[in-house]
Amino acid sequence: MAQLQLREALRRAMVEEMRRDDRVFLMGEEVANYDGAYKVSQGMLEEFGERRIIDTPISENGFVGLGVGAAMAGLRPIIEVMTWNFSLVAYDQIINNAAKIVQMTAGQYTVPMVIRGPNGAAENLGSQHSQALESIFAHFPGLKVVSTSTPADAYGLLKSAIRDPDPVIFMESELAYGVKGEVPDDETLIPLGEAVTRREGSDLTLVSWNKQIFSCLEAADVLQKEYGISAQVLDLRTIRPLDEQALYDAVARTHRMVIVQEGFPFAGIAAEISARVQEACFDALDAPILRVTNLDLNQPYATNLEKLVIPSVARIIQAARAVCNR
Amino acid sequence: MSEGETSYEPSRDELLEWYRQMALIRRFEELAAKAYTQRKILGFCHLYIGQEAVAVGASAALEPTDVVVSAYREHGHILARGTSPRAVMAELFGKGTGITQGVGGSMHLADRERNFWGGYGIVGGHLTLATGAAFAARYRQDEQVSLVYFGDGAAQQGAFFESLLLAQLWKLPVVFLCENNYYAMGTSIERYSALQDMSLRGDGVGMKRWQFQGFDVAEVYDNVKRAVDYARSGEGPVILEAVTYRYRGHSMSDPAKYRKKGELDDVKKKDALELVRDRLAAMGVDQDTLDQVKAEVNEIAQDAYDFAESSPDPDPARLYDYTYAPDAGDDDNVEA
Numbered sequence: 001m002a003q004l005q006l007r008e009a010l011r012r013a014m015v016e017e018m019r020r021d022d023r024v025f026l027m028g029e030e031v032a033n034y035d036g037a038y039k040v041s042q043g044m045l046e047e048f049g050e051r052r053i054i055d056t057p058i059s060e061n062g063f064v065g066l067g068v069g070a071a072m073a074g075l076r077p078i079i080e081v082m083t084w085n086f087s088l089v090a091y092d093q094i095i096n097n098a099a100k101i102v103q104m105t106a107g108q109y110t111v112p113m114v115i116r117g118p119n120g121a122a123e124n125l126g127s128q129h130s131q132a133l134e135s136i137f138a139h140f141p142g143l144k145v146v147s148t149s150t151p152a153d154a155y156g157l158l159k160s161a162i163r164d165p166d167p168v169i170f171m172e173s174e175l176a177y178g179v180k181g182e183v184p185d186d187e188t189l190i191p192l193g194e195a196v197t198r199r200e201g202s203d204l205t206l207v208s209w210n211k212q213i214f215s216c217l218e219a220a221d222v223l224q225k226e227y228g229i230s231a232q233v234l235d236l237r238t239i240r241p242l243d244e245q246a247l248y249d250a251v252a253r254t255h256r257m258v259i260v261q262e263g264f265p266f267a268g269i270a271a272e273i274s275a276r277v278q279e280a281c282f283d284a285l286d287a288p289i290l291r292v293t294n295l296d297l298n299q300p301y302a303t304n305l306e307k308l309v310i311p312s313v314a315r316i317i318q319a320a321r322a323v324c325n326r
Numbered sequence: 327m328s329e330g331e332t333s334y335e336p337s338r339d340e341l342l343e344w345y346r347q348m349a350l351i352r353r354f355e356e357l358a359a360k361a362y363t364q365r366k367i368l369g370f371c372h373l374y375i376g377q378e379a380v381a382v383g384a385s386a387a388l389e390p391t392d393v394v395v396s397a398y399r400e401h402g403h404i405l406a407r408g409t410s411p412r413a414v415m416a417e418l419f420g421k422g423t424g425i426t427q428g429v430g431g432s433m434h435l436a437d438r439e440r441n442f443w444g445g446y447g448i449v450g451g452h453l454t455l456a457t458g459a460a461f462a463a464r465y466r467q468d469e470q471v472s473l474v475y476f477g478d479g480a481a482q483q484g485a486f487f488e489s490l491l492l493a494q495l496w497k498l499p500v501v502f503l504c505e506n507n508y509y510a511m512g513t514s515i516e517r518y519s520a521l522q523d524m525s526l527r528g529d530g531v532g533m534k535r536w537q538f539q540g541f542d543v544a545e546v547y548d549n550v551k552r553a554v555d556y557a558r559s560g561e562g563p564v565i566l567e568a569v570t571y572r573y574r575g576h577s578m579s580d581p582a583k584y585r586k587k588g589e590l591d592d593v594k595k596k597d598a599l600e601l602v603r604d605r606l607a608a609m610g611v612d613q614d615t616l617d618q619v620k621a622e623v624n625e626i627a628q629d630a631y632d633f634a635e636s637s638p639d640p641d642p643a644r645l646y647d648y649t650y651a652p653d654a655g656d657d658d659n660v661e662a
């Protein structure tokens with residue numbers, strides 16, 4: 001198995017899919033000549049040329065919408081947004097077009113496209129550049145939402161997303177682009193909608209995704225060592241379709257759940273999961289489900305303030321101890 | 327001669343066919359209005375009466391393989407593309423036999439068989455799709471052109487401007503066809519735009535553009551044909567403005583009290599249907615033939631109405647069928 005950075009794993013997925021299928025192309029700001037704002041697409045222009053690796057003007061509304069049209073026409077666009085914050089100027093195209101075209105046309109047209117880019121806070125980027133936006137996409141039927149920053153998962157899930165017949169919102173992490181992990185040498189696809197257990201445990205389940213998984217694993221170590229609490233870490237990887245069965249199975253075994261979500265708490269993914277689990281598994285629960293999320297605040301710039309706002313290992317430990325009464 | 331002028335002389339048969347299509351659209355819309363007042367058609371219903379020459383002339387300039395995208399005032403556009411009036415009327419009635427099985431409704435008519443990509447309800451939001459279709463055509467190096475209809479109001483939107491600039495940057499084969507009917511809902515054009523010829527927006531990105539009168543169907547055909555040929559030849563996109571007018575309110579719920587006195591009567595003097603009839607008469611087509619065409623289309627429209635009325639409601643068992651692609655799963659249908 002090769003050790004790949006997240007950015008390399010994503011690139012490998014795109015390169016393999018582009019070699020396999022001429023309909024796949026990559027379009028976005030700085031993806032070609034500049035090799036990608038975060039070097040995810042490094043070298044791809046050289047291999048595939050200007051026809052398939054395409055730099056755009058700063059017109060997200062235009063080129064995300066163009067991607068929707070190209071997908072309807074039978075191509076397989078990968079549209080890179082420099083960060084998900086900037087996708088908001090194209091939100092109408094994603095919500096009112098991409099998510100609805102299959103339904104509005106009663107299945108006559110489909111939108112097989114991937115929109116991908118980094119999501120969530122990096123460091124000290126302030127209010128407009130630090131948002132984790134899964135909930136405002138997962139809200140909509142017609143979209144699929146992947147959020148991961150583990151190299152092997154990013155590789156296998158991006159390949160599936162590119163082949164998927166529906167619009168897939170694919171969320172990565174700026175801070176994790178350089179993080180290395182083992183990626184299988186053989187071509188591997190991971191189906192959308194399957195959670196994975198990152199660490200076995202019996203006292204409670206920590207549910208998370210994307211880079212907060214790293215915080216959960218760190219917290220689980222401390223919980224074991226210092227408090228004798230055995231925490232399962234369940235990585236959702238895909239937010240929509242949600243692997244409800246994995247959540248219900250986890251609660252049936254551990255009877256306690258803490259959901260760790262980067263992003264605003266109000267009407268967030270953690271709230272949705274919490275509602276579903278308590279509706280389906282009320283009798284299996286030994287404690288209320290707790291959420292660890294961003295504070296209900298826009299992101300401040302200063303390091304000390306920023307650290308208070310996003311979920312921390314300490315806050316995860318605190319919530320885990322609370323549901324376990326220890 | 328300026329770009330917008332034309333000396334095109336249609337043949338008698340050509341013109342008769344265009345007259346037939348225009349008369350059908352008008353009668354169809356009149357029946358839709360009737361059904362709406364009887365609450366058989368619900369929601370928003372935007373009629374095309376007055377603008378028929380644009381849809382018919384533009385459609386005649388296209389190949390069946392070309393892509394057409396429209397907004398919500400699209401009954402005439404889809405009919406001119408050849409979609410069955412029954413399937414369109416049934417859709418307005420919200421029936422299972424409708425062109426989108428009662429799911430889309432008046433604002434979201436789509437017919438894949440005729441490359442009619444649909445009606446869209448977010449003003450300006452659909453121009454990107456035609457741009458994407460043109461991108462795909464260029465990517466695959468096929469001959470397809472896309473044509474997108476939009477209103478004067480839509481030419482104030484960001485998605486419109488971004489579509490123009492991307493299409494021009496990459497010289498994509500798309501024709502942007504603005505139907506300037508001088509109103510965006512109740513707001514008249516001089517109250518919301520400093521410029522009143524929306525084709526001028528093309529100048530900002532260096533796009534070929536011109537304006538023409540949209541009442542004479544032959545004139546529309548000739549202007550759109552030249553634009554389509556230009557786009558198909560690989561020269562790049564074109565933005566056109568057809569000057570036109572809608573006789574009815576913005577939608578069925580709008581009594582259109584904002585018009586200037588006498589404005590509607592003035593426009594009706596150059597009514598598109600009367601123009602064709604006059605031209606045909608001048609070509610020696612007798613009154614009987616014209617009346618016969620009218621009787622035929624009246625029958626077709628009435629048949630559509632009856633069909634819609636007697637059709638079953640959509641099947642609730644199919645409610646969940648259209649959220650994701652019908653053939654979900656891995657796609658190994660690789661054409662690389």
Ligand SMILES: Cc1ncc(C[n+]2csc(CCOP(=O)(O)OP(=O)(O)O)c2C)c(N)n1
Nearest residue numbers: 399447448449477478479480507509510511
């Ligand atoms: C983004 C958006 N804003 C507002 C509306 C409400 N609206 C529907 S049609 C319309 C006027 C559009 O006028 P125009 O583009 O000239 O088309 P016309 O109705 O004249 O065919 C407005 C404001 C909308 N549907 N979408």
Ligand SMILES: [Mg+2]
Nearest residue numbers: 477478509510
């Ligand atoms: Mg208008």
